[in-house]
Amino acid sequence: MLLVAAAVSLYLVLPSLLAVFASWRSLSHVNWYFALLALVLETASFCSLWELDRIALRTRSWFGVVTAQLSGNAVGRILPGGGATSTAFAVGLLRRAGVDTGQAAAALAASTGLQIATALSLPLLALPAIIGGAPVSHSLATAAYLGIAVLVLLLAAGVAAFATDRPLALAGRGIEWLLNATVRRRRPVAGLPQELLADRNFIRTTLGERWKTAVPAAVANTGFDYLALLCALQAVGASPRPSLIVLAYAAAEVLALIPFTPGGLGFVEAGLVGMLTLAGIPGADALTATLLYRLVSYWLPLPTGGVAYLLFRRRFA
Numbered sequence: 001m002l003l004v005a006a007a008v009s010l011y012l013v014l015p016s017l018l019a020v021f022a023s024w025r026s027l028s029h030v031n032w033y034f035a036l037l038a039l040v041l042e043t044a045s046f047c048s049l050w051e052l053d054r055i056a057l058r059t060r061s062w063f064g065v066v067t068a069q070l071s072g073n074a075v076g077r078i079l080p081g082g083g084a085t086s087t088a089f090a091v092g093l094l095r096r097a098g099v100d101t102g103q104a105a106a107a108l109a110a111s112t113g114l115q116i117a118t119a120l121s122l123p124l125l126a127l128p129a130i131i132g133g134a135p136v137s138h139s140l141a142t143a144a145y146l147g148i149a150v151l152v153l154l155l156a157a158g159v160a161a162f163a164t165d166r167p168l169a170l171a172g173r174g175i176e177w178l179l180n181a182t183v184r185r186r187r188p189v190a191g192l193p194q195e196l197l198a199d200r201n202f203i204r205t206t207l208g209e210r211w212k213t214a215v216p217a218a219v220a221n222t223g224f225d226y227l228a229l230l231c232a233l234q235a236v237g238a239s240p241r242p243s244l245i246v247l248a249y250a251a252a253e254v255l256a257l258i259p260f261t262p263g264g265l266g267f268v269e270a271g272l273v274g275m276l277t278l279a280g281i282p283g284a285d286a287l288t289a290t291l292l293y294r295l296v297s298y299w300l301p302l303p304t305g306g307v308a309y310l311l312f313r314r315r316f317a
Contacts, residue, residue, distance in 0.1 A: 020269045020273065020290050020294070022287075026284065029236075030236055038229075038232050038293065038296050039296045039300070041225075041231060042224065045223075046070075046221075046301070048217050048220035049115070049217075049221045051213075052114065052214055052217040052218055053069055055111075055213055056107035056111040056214065057094070057107045058208075058210070059099075063311075063315070064097040064316075067311055068094050068312065070304055070305040070308035071312060072085075072088075072089040073301055074301065074302050074304075074308075075305070077301075078302070079262060080259075080260075080261070082257070082259040082261075082262060082263060083112055083116075083257075090108060093312055093316075114214060114218045117161075118218045118221070119254060120254065122154060122222065122249075122253055123251065123253075125154055144230055145242075146242045146245075146246055147245070147249070150246055151226070155215065155219045158215040162212075162215065168196045169193045172193030172197075176189050176190070179192075222253070228293065229245075229289075229293050232289045232293040233281070235289070235292060236285045236288045237285070238281045238286075240276065241280050244278055248271075248272060248276055248278075251271050251272070252268050252272045252275075255267040255271045268294070268298075273286045273287055
């Protein structure tokens with residue numbers, strides 16, 4: 001059933017995906033200084049993720065964590081199932097490295113849960129900043145400042161959510177009211193605040209006192225990824241509306257969670273190109289910037305994951 005859903009989804013988004021790949025010749029005209037900077041920032045984003053996994057696993061070792069994450073990431077972006085497939089594969093590798101299966105599963109579940117919470121919170125925190133006086137100057141520097149402000153707000157919200165129950169309870173009641181008020185349902189949504197608090201408690205219990213360093217690591221993972229997108233836009237010489245760039249990135253983060261295709265393949269490309277076009281970027285530049293960003297964030301980690309798996313097999317044969 002999952003394979004059928006993946007095939008149908010890829011068929012629906014195939015035109016957008018092909019349009020992005022068809023712009024590969026335009027990569028010869030990009031500013032390669034900013035293209036390389038985007039790669040460096042994306043590497044920093046992965047490093048933040050590895051630090052988050054190390055915190056969750058309560059280990060000082062880098063090799064096992066890095067190779068397991070890269071290998072699982074590659075498998076999750078080839079096979080349907082997305083994050084679930086990636087996590088299951090990484091847990092299997094960590095077991096061979098001597099990590100207890102239950103501990104590895106709980107740690108990676110907590111790490112993934114914190115990443116998803118960050119991705120889902122980003123658009124909620126970005127909208128007030130956009131509606132409440134977003135800048136209209138077409139400047140990527142302004143987009144960087146606005147994005148950093150939203151990430152600081154995200155960090156503060158994450159700390160507050162772990163420290164007290166009230167922020168999550170209020171957010172849960174607000175989302176619950178919104179879902180029931182906007183969509184007709186046979187059974188209204190109920191108990192969402194309790195579910196959010198239960199998930200938070202699981203993550204906090206798994207991370208222990210180290211949640212205070214895990215939250216900044218999760219925010220840094222998102223922040224460096226956002227800056228990589230800005231560098232991809234700078235590489236094509238784009239001058240978009242900063243507020244809509246924040247919204248475009250937030251939409252791409254949410255679309256990447258769609259499990260019908262590996263890593264949201266096709267959905268992210270279609271959504272990002274559309275949002276960048278709305279932000280005032282010409283269609284050709286939006287395609288090229290999306291291709292460059294997805295190269296450094298999605299495609300280049302795939303062969304890296306293959307190399308990481310071979311290195312893992314060599315050490316833990």
